[in-house]
Every structure is written in structure tokens, then in C-alpha cells.
Amino acid sequence: MPLPSPKDDDSRMAPAQELRNGALTAVLVAVAGVLLGLLWLWLAPRVPLISDGKAVYLKDTEGEQAVGGDGTFVLLGLGMGVLTAALAFWRVRRGGVGVVFGLAVGALLGSVIAWRLGVWLGPTSDLIAHAKAVGPKKVFDGPLQLQAKGALLAWPVGAVLTHLLLTVGLGPRDPEPPLMPYWDHPGQHLPPKD
DSSP states (O other), X not given: OOOOOTTTOTTSOOHHHHHHHHHXXXXXXXXXXXXXXXXXXXXXXXXXXXXXXXXXXXSSTTOOHHHHHHHHHHHHHHHHHHHHHHHHHHHOTTOOHHHHHHHHHHHHHHHHHHHHHHHHHSSOSOHHHHHHHHOTTOEEEXXXXXXXXXXXXXXXHHHHHHHHHHHHHHSOOOOOOOOOOGGGSTTOOOOOOO
């Protein structure tokens, strides 16, 4: 029995279709970075600062707000990874390399967009000017920062792992080949009868 050629196999996507699906997935996921950036800006804890007129200090030296900003970004990124992977899987159930590659690239671009948007829309990073505008002994919010740049990988990793789990658990299965008796295999001979 001859093996089916790739052209005969309906379960495979054409390379152009695969590339199109990957590019569309990457663009849509990257645009969702705006949502992540706005959520991070809204949910990240603020770092309270205070000025004495000469220098700027942390109001609470033992506060964990700066680390909380990174943690918020990671948790939101993982959540966006699960959401975008589920939507991509629902849209293209057969999966494919293009969709997975599009998820990874789009999520990484979306993370960068979210990070830059959150920093841009957040409190100013010019601490001296901000401290002078507020005045001495007044508390003001420090800039929104992402200290651990590895947090940018939370969304892509979450998306790819979620898509993998969905594909393994819910994706289409390859059809089982028909069983052939032992003696029907080419090159096999029946033992001689006595």
C-alpha cells in the first residue's frame, strides 16, 4: 500500500496558509499588548516617594511596591498568554507551526508594547521635576518600571504552553492506520505447511 503524498493529506495546511495564519495571529496578539499595558498601569502598585527639597527618597524603605509592579506584569502576562492561546486554538483547531510561532512572536511584541505603554502613561520618570512640582515633604508616585526584563517572557511562555496543552488534550487526532494481517505485509512469507 503506497503512503499518501503530502498533497493527498487534507489535514496539512499549505505553507502559504500556515504563514498567513501565523502572521495574522502575531498581529492580533501584539495589538492585545495595549490591553495588557493598560491593565498593568491600572493594577500595579505605586511606589510612594518623598522629597526633602534636596533629594528624593522612598517613603517606605521596606515597601515591596517596586517588586509588586514586576509581579503584576508577570501575572497579567501569564493570564494574557492563557487567553490568547485559547482564542488562537479555538480559531484554528488544527494548530500548526504558524499559529504557535505567531503566538510566540506576537506575545513577545505585545509584552514590549505593554511595558512601554505602561511606562509612557504612568507617572513621569523625571523625579527631580516631579518632586519640585509637588513640593518638599509631599508624597508622590514614582515611575512605573519593569525591573526584571525577564517578565517580558511571561506572556509568550504562557501562550505557547497553553496552546500545547490544548492541542494535546483537545486537538484533532491522526487517524489510525488500518490493521493488516501479518501475512499481508510485503516481504513476509507464510511458514511452510507440513
